[in-house]
Amino acid sequence: MPKEEIFNEPESSSDEEDPIIDEDTCNQFEIGSSFGIKYKIASESAVSLKKVYILSLCADKSFGKIAAGLSNNSVQVYDINNRVLSLATNDTLKLKTSGSVCGVRFLDETPTNLLVGSTNGSVSLYDLRTGNVEHSFQDTSDEVKKPITSFDVNANSRVICSGTDQVMNNVYLQFFDVRQKTILGGYFESHQDDVTDVKFHPTNPDLLCTGSTDGLINLFDISATSEDDALTSTINTEESVHKLNWHKNVYEKDVISCITHTNDLKTYECEEGDLIAEFDRTKVTEAIKRKSVADCNLISCHNLSDGGVFVLATSNYNKGEVVRSVQLQGKKLVPHALFDGNKQILRESLHDPTSNLVVTGGESGIVTLWTPYLADKTLPTTTGPNKLKAKSSLAKSHGKGKAPY
Template sequence: MSDFNKYCQEAAQEELPDSEDEEDIGDEDTCSAKELAAEFQLKYKPQDEASVSLQREYVLSLAADQGFTRIAAGLSSSAVHIYNLDAGAGKLANFSFLPPTESPQPVSICGIRFLDEGPHNILVGTTDGYVRLYDLRLKGEQARFKYTQHPEVSPVPKSIACFDRNANGRIICCGTDQFHSNAFLLFYDVRERRQMGVYCESHEDDITSVRFHTQNPDLLATGSVDGLINVFDVKEADEDEALLTTCNTESSVARLEWHRNVYDKDIVSCITTTGDFKSYESEEGDEVASFERPDVTAAIRRKRAGNFNLVGAHNQEDGGVFLLAGTNFNKGEILRSVSVTSKNNLQPLANFQGNKQIVRDSLFDAKNGLLITGGESGIVTVWTQDSSGAAGSSDKLKVKKDKKSRKQAPY
């Protein structure tokens, strides 16, 4: 019996609470169907879908290799499904399955990342404090990273909430929940399979997102429930010198992303736990854009901000940024995108028709114009532009661009 079939049989005996079971609160568009079609001129349709389980499980995290030839979906059970993706046809094919972590306590995925440019090496982070390295050409895990001890940190944090690897695949950084009044950034050397060091005074509450710059391997952004976004140069000698910028969102950070503006400056964007969107220049910390939950709700032409769900912020091939947003109404039926055209303006962009779930994570392949989503019904969906109802394939999601004390560093 395969690992996947064995897992499905065992999982079928369990039930996962799902927010989709909650009673929907009425919601509707703020304009007519004709006006909606005129404003959201790009129409996307599901080109292919894959169900990750025989029962209902959340897809919490998605990852793609650099060439978008392989997609990994991490589940609420800590299992990982891996698919080959034919970007030209927008089709998924089963490739591999990593079974759930064996643990006496409930364990969930806290992130997945392909380690390098290729599609073979993948990192899987779980809430029990481990990041595991798998080579998909071989059987079993190849390495395991977990915090052990540090002379300046006691007691030892036992779980992680998020992680990332840097641009050259050498370093892993993990963010922990608050533990004994502290939250930690833990660093590991991937090649030498060793713990490198820790930042232990940068955040005062759960660290919810860590993101290395996509090209600069030394640049790291971190976000926390304390509302701070910190940007570090991790090659500096100590934590105080490593800290380059601190931005106070005056909210709680849920997700970070890196962008680059028309002036070739690095931008860090943030989605807050309350569904707001904010972005800042990484060097100076100046606010670039700020949209509260009702602003984005209005931009996707929906009435009730209470149903609103901001999924992610994505970079386009021409350097623009769009927000993917939907609602929790009617099992997540509404899924739309808006482009960030200026500091104070959001422009309707695309309508994703036929959505079947509340979306929890998304990926965007700017080269091929593909959107990948995963969510609370356990479905991985590949979205492609519906040319029969769109302005033309050359218009794929393109928009006009506008203009504390710190301790020892990891190395």
């Protein structure tokens, strides 16, 4: 009688009644020829020996220092030297609050000031040279506790905006003066549910976009004297908003990308609020050449140095080993890059368009620095036609105060 073979069944989608074993839709030769750029791991570091998630990442302007917000209520700080990650001086910041980390941002041109948001309702300014808290920005004007979900600092590092959960049927956008260390005020009527992302424009300090589970993306000119005047446009995505980012189209007009909580991708022209393109989870799965839609997850949208835009996407099958990016070209997604050797399900990513370096973090608590195989040579680039197009002929999907559900 032959000996019975013992083997482990492959991991498969956990959120389907009849799970699909995820695999490529074509052979390895076709995968390699389709994705023109290959990334390898240049350096990586585990933030803890215990089970810790990486919830947020940020880099300073030179991409020489990385901060990772962790699920154990702390922040790990790294230096990047010669494409190697190393722990920085005062490398671990332990929050002295009851909340958990909801975001990290470097404050200004120097890599010494780090802002750390906490769900307890405060944004703390750390001096990385000493590891001490210089100030904590918090709304103490009333007794209502406002849990922060997301925050950002504007282009000239003078204003912080934080978004909150829904509190007693109210949702708050709070503004703080960095220099005066005071609260400037807030917006209270523009969202009807939890704020999920807050993003200042990368160069215009007065331009702000916010997203929420109410499905709305709001654009504000914060130089205006009232909330009504500040709200310049409202886009109804008709889905719960997860992540936002700023881009430019071929005419140098502002464009916003939106990743939803259902892993769809949409882009909008800011001036009119028109939908430019949308890609549901199925289309993204097809673009990264995988089979299981349930395993496909979108991580972040990033800008390339030539004006192109790519989205990093993964398959959660087999602990997230498949990581790929696709580029937005008009109303199409085209293969962009492969990432070999990933060891975790990803949650966050950073990209430096100058060096083409990518940093990722995820559910196994690993910070990974990726570099292109051809990092020291000329990499394939895109030209003007591959930038985001200006408009689509689709009808507008925006309207102030109109919730999508």
